[in-house]
Amino acid sequence: MNVRVRAFTAAVLLTLLPSGVVAAQPARTAAQGSVPPEMRYPATTSVDLGQATLFMQSDRQEPLAGVQLFVSAGLNRETLADNGLAALVAECILHTPVQTPLGSLPLRDAVIAEGGSISYEVESLYTRFYVESQPDRLPVLLGFLGSALAAPSFGSPTLAAAKADLTTKIEAAQNNPVTVGIGMFKQSYFVGGAGLPSLGTQANVAGFDTARLQEFFQATYRRGGTTVTAVGDVTPQVTAATKLLVDALPPGTVEPVSIQVKPLADGTHRIITHRDIGAPWLVLGFAAPSPGDPDFGPMLVIEALLSNVFERSSATTLPAIERSIGALYLYDDQPSSMVVYVNGSEIEPTTALRELLAVVDSLTAHPLRDDILARYKSSAAGAFVTDVLSLDDRSWSIGNFVEQGVGPDYPNTVLAALASTTGDDVMRVAKKYLGKYTVAIVLPRDSGER
Amino acid sequence: MRVLALLCGLLIAAAVPATGAAPPSGAVSRGTLPGGGSFIVRSQHSIPVAVVELWFRAPSVGFARDPIPGLSLLAAKAVAASVPITGTTLSRAVTDMGGRLTISGYPDSIDVAALVPANRAGDVVRLMTSVYFTPVLTAAGLRTARAEVIRESLIRSFDSDEVLRDALLEELFTSGPAHYSVYGKPEDLGNVSIETLTDFATRAFRAKNAYLIVTGAVDPQVVSRAVEGRPKLAGDKGEETSPNTLVSSPADVSREFADPAFGYAFAGPPISDERAATAMDFISDYLFRPDSGVVARKLAAAQVNVVGQFVTYRNPGVMLIQLSGSGDLGAARRIVDAALAQMRKPLDKKTFEMARDGFIYHLLSDLQTPLQLADNFGWYSVEGNPSYAPGLEGAGGRYFNAAKSLTADYVASIVNKYLTTPGATVTLHPPTQSKPQATAAP
Numbered sequence: 015m016n017v018r019v020r021a022f023t024a025a026v027l028l029t030l031l032p033s034g035v036v037a038a039q040p041a042r043t044a045a046q047g048s049v050p051p052e053m054r055y056p057a058t059t060s061v062d063l064g065q066a067t068l069f070m071q072s073d074r075q076e077p078l079a080g081v082q083l084f085v086s087a088g089l090n091r092e093t094l095a096d097n098g099l100a101a102l103v104a105e106c107i108l109h110t111p112v113q114t115p116l117g118s119l120p121l122r123d124a125v126i127a128e129g130g131s132i133s134y135e136v137e138s139l140y141t142r143f144y145v146e147s148q149p150d151r152l153p154v155l156l157g158f159l160g161s162a163l164a165a166p167s168f169g170s171p172t173l174a175a176a177k178a179d180l181t182t183k184i185e186a187a188q189n190n191p192v193t194v195g196i197g198m199f200k201q202s203y204f205v206g207g208a209g210l211p212s213l214g215t216q217a218n219v220a221g222f223d224t225a226r227l228q229e230f231f232q233a234t235y236r237r238g239g240t241t242v243t244a245v246g247d248v249t250p251q252v253t254a255a256t257k258l259l260v261d262a263l264p265p266g267t268v269e270p271v272s273i274q275v276k277p278l279a280d281g282t283h284r285i286i287t288h289r290d291i292g293a294p295w296l297v298l299g300f301a302a303p304s305p306g307d308p309d310f311g312p313m314l315v316i317e318a319l320l321s322n323v324f325e326r327s328s329a330t331t332l333p334a335i336e337r338s339i340g341a342l343y344l345y346d347d348q349p350s351s352m353v354v355y356v357n358g359s360e361i362e363p364t365t366a367l368r369e370l371l372a373v374v375d376s377l378t379a380h381p382l383r384d385d386i387l388a389r390y391k392s393s394a395a396g397a398f399v400t401d402v403l404s405l406d407d408r409s410w411s412i413g414n415f416v417e418q419g420v421g422p423d424y425p426n427t428v429l430a431a432l433a434s435t436t437g438d439d440v441m442r443v444a445k446k447y448l449g450k451y452t453v454a455i456v457l458p459r460d461s462g463e464r
Numbered sequence: 465m466r467v468l469a470l471l472c473g474l475l476i477a478a479a480v481p482a483t484g485a486a487p488p489s490g491a492v493s494r495g496t497l498p499g500g501g502s503f504i505v506r507s508q509h510s511i512p513v514a515v516v517e518l519w520f521r522a523p524s525v526g527f528a529r530d531p532i533p534g535l536s537l538l539a540a541k542a543v544a545a546s547v548p549i550t551g552t553t554l555s556r557a558v559t560d561m562g563g564r565l566t567i568s569g570y571p572d573s574i575d576v577a578a579l580v581p582a583n584r585a586g587d588v589v590r591l592m593t594s595v596y597f598t599p600v601l602t603a604a605g606l607r608t609a610r611a612e613v614i615r616e617s618l619i620r621s622f623d624s625d626e627v628l629r630d631a632l633l634e635e636l637f638t639s640g641p642a643h644y645s646v647y648g649k650p651e652d653l654g655n656v657s658i659e660t661l662t663d664f665a666t667r668a669f670r671a672k673n674a675y676l677i678v679t680g681a682v683d684p685q686v687v688s689r690a691v692e693g694r695p696k697l698a699g700d701k702g703e704e705t706s707p708n709t710l711v712s713s714p715a716d717v718s719r720e721f722a723d724p725a726f727g728y729a730f731a732g733p734p735i736s737d738e739r740a741a742t743a744m745d746f747i748s749d750y751l752f753r754p755d756s757g758v759v760a761r762k763l764a765a766a767q768v769n770v771v772g773q774f775v776t777y778r779n780p781g782v783m784l785i786q787l788s789g790s791g792d793l794g795a796a797r798r799i800v801d802a803a804l805a806q807m808r809k810p811l812d813k814k815t816f817e818m819a820r821d822g823f824i825y826h827l828l829s830d831l832q833t834p835l836q837l838a839d840n841f842g843w844y845s846v847e848g849n850p851s852y853a854p855g856l857e858g859a860g861g862r863y864f865n866a867a868k869s870l871t872a873d874y875v876a877s878i879v880n881k882y883l884t885t886p887g888a889t890v891t892l893h894p895p896t897q898s899k900p901q902a903t904a905a906p
Contacts, residue, residue: 396562
């Protein structure tokens with residue numbers, strides 16, 4: 015195993031290091047280009063909903079439409095003691111009875127019965143609800159959600175059903191070593207709730223009562239400053255329904271919460287946990303520029319490089335879980351971060367860590383060779399656009415960039431920034447962000463801590 | 465070796481415009497490739513991505529020669545992993561674009577799919593058709609592909625749902641591609657020579673045998689980047705695949721496996737019987753769709769996974785119903801049996817209409833990305849009925865018209881015709897368990 019790692023890493027280093035001639039070239043000659051027209055996202059239209067704004071990309075050829083509502087009920091509103099509140103409040107909303115032509119049904123069942131779907135996610139800055147259906151039905155479904163938001167049920171039996179469903183979801187998230195490692199890093203990196211597990215802990219969830227949920231809802235579900243996004247076939251009726259949806263929220267605004275992070279050390283901070291997995295995993299967490307930062311484009315190039323440079327030859331593109339080393343740029347958080355994971359079932363972790371750090375050293379010491387830079391710029395742009403495909407993801411992406419303050423059309427800015435990224439940019443950003451990190455170690459449950 | 469040299473000499477990547485007329489942007493364009501296969505292009509400009517897929521009607525056991533299960537998938541992967549004269553493997557080229565290349569095997573077909581940024585769609589059409597229409601296999605490519613297929617085969621061998629699925633098809637069909645595992649056995653694949661593989665690839669991955677599907681932010685002219693491939697030989701009528709032969713009397717078998725599981729396989733209508741096939745899709749959606757299916761919801765808290773799917777094969781289609789997990793599979797089986805019995809009578813009007821509306825939404829929701837659309841177009845093409853592919857005309861077209869035409873009486877008649885007696889019943893039970901867990905209701 016060690017020999018194989020050394021052999022391919024040596025080859026990697028050779029390709030990363032510049033030749034003398036290339037290194038002597040002016041910085042801005044490196045693989046620059048413009049964004050081709052077919053690589054541009056359609057422009058977003060905004061509609062004033064009173065105290066909120068709707069951002070939409072409508073395409074009348076799509077047979078479906080999806081609407082996403084972002085409320086300021088993110089993890090940043092939680093503490094360690096009440097981690098899981100945001101998720102349980104959202105889960106209760108999905109279980110809140112609403113009136114339908116079939117009688118009173120829990121919101122989720124009502125939406126399904128009327129030919130649609132509804133889901134929620136809790137992120138560091140917000141909780142989001144996503145509703146999707148054929149456009150002619152969507153106003154009715156958004157009306158159901160509005161009813162639940164206007165009068166959410168936090169008493170039993172709603173609370174019991176919500177707790178049962180949430181507990182099942184928490185259990186399912188526990189055995190993915192990358193998710194666990196990322197969670198460990200984020201929890202150590204963020205000050206306050208933003209880095210906590212998005213669904214909370216089973217112990218906390220079991221203990222929450224009706225009063226606590228009502229308190230959290232009253233504090234965080236407000237119509238002022240709310241973001242709504244819509245994609246697909248967004249008809250005028252759907253647009254009108256989003257206004258009614260926002261009006262269903264209690265009036266007022268939620269005071270912003272500043273998210274702080276702790277300074278990272280130079281790799282000496284290690285966190286260890288055990289899970290029912292077959293091999294150890296390492297997750298290295300780095301600080302990273304947030305969307306809107308001029309360093310965002312170069313960091314995407316670094317992510318692409320670290321995701322692919324170690325990979326063995328394969329007949330197909332390996333899924334993340336099968337890669338020996340991979341990188342994930344967590345830019346939906348603000349401040350953002352990047353994790354690089356090592357899969358101990360594919361590669362000996364200590365050796366992989368050593369070789370990974372050798373690549374990082376190379377990145378910080380020299381600008382990338384032009385052909386290597388062009389390759390990873392192309393890879394970064396491709397990965398950026400192919401990452402968001404479904405209506406749910408598209409409406410999330412627009413809203414996420416709005417919530418982060420960079421605007422709904424930021425993806426076009428990103429592609430332009432990638433096109434103009436130079437080797438010097440990559441080296442500068444690598445120097446700025448890759449020197450300090452935290453190591454999260456996820457070990458098989460029966461292994462010793464070494 | 466002689467074959468390889470011949471193939472190298474034939475690698476003529478001439479760009480010949482496709483013969484189909486280019487429809488306006490946003491519409492569906494269909495036609496014939498210069499080398500004899502067919503293409504479908506569907507534009508969707510809401511995101512800057514494209515999907516390029518090549519489907520081949522290439523059975524998992526070869527073309528009626530000595531069956532080598534897994535041969536088709538191994539060959540497709542070996543082509544993708546071999547370095548062609550362009551100098552970069554297909555998999556590396558797609559990955560370097562920031563895209564994703566996947567290769568999926570089915571009993572009688574292969575799907576090579578690339579999700580890429582839109583500005584690279586033409587490059588991928590050219591590269592993919594070059595690589596497959598004139599396949600060049602290398603020893604290194606074979607090694608990589610073999611390791612990958614064997615790895616997948618081993619992973620699947622620990623998954624009760626996969627093992628059960630293979631067992632159900634093996635019992636339902638006495639011969640033909642569906643009788644055999646798509647992945648084969650590691651010991652068999654380890655012995656396949658490069659000559660055998662090259663012979664298969666040359667026969668299977670011909671332009672004439674191909675369906676090129678392109679979806680996403682693309683112009684219909686993108687298909688003009690496809691290469692013609694090898695010249696057609698005189699008298700070449702194409703390759704015929706063996707038919708799947710149904711078992712003559714219902715099979716009910718029990719096999720040992722680490723985890724318990726239970727399943728039914730019913731022979732259903734052929735893909736040409738569009739209304740009946742759509743009704744089978746409706747039934748699987750109504751009963752088994754995760755989160756909303758009647759049976760799925762009854763089993764949600766039972767520690768039992770249920771999968772129910774109608775697979776629209778050429779002839780016959782197959783309804784698979786599978787139960788697995790740590791819960792009471794006997795009780796779960798009784799719930800399935802009761803639900804199927806209930807479906808033999810027409811649902812009441814209101815319930816049926818709501819279920820049909822939900823079914824149509826679920827279909828549309830499952831067809832919203834370029835990748836989902838391409839997968840569907842490819843599947844229905846390779847199974848012989850591309851015009852019936854859902855999504856070809858948005859929420860219209862033959863599939864959705866068939867869905868909208870369903871009635872409660874008709875659905876009940878289809879249940880009575882196809883879902884009363886399973887062609888195969890398989891129980892997987894742990895070795896120490898002497899009696900199968902899933903017993904039928906008395």
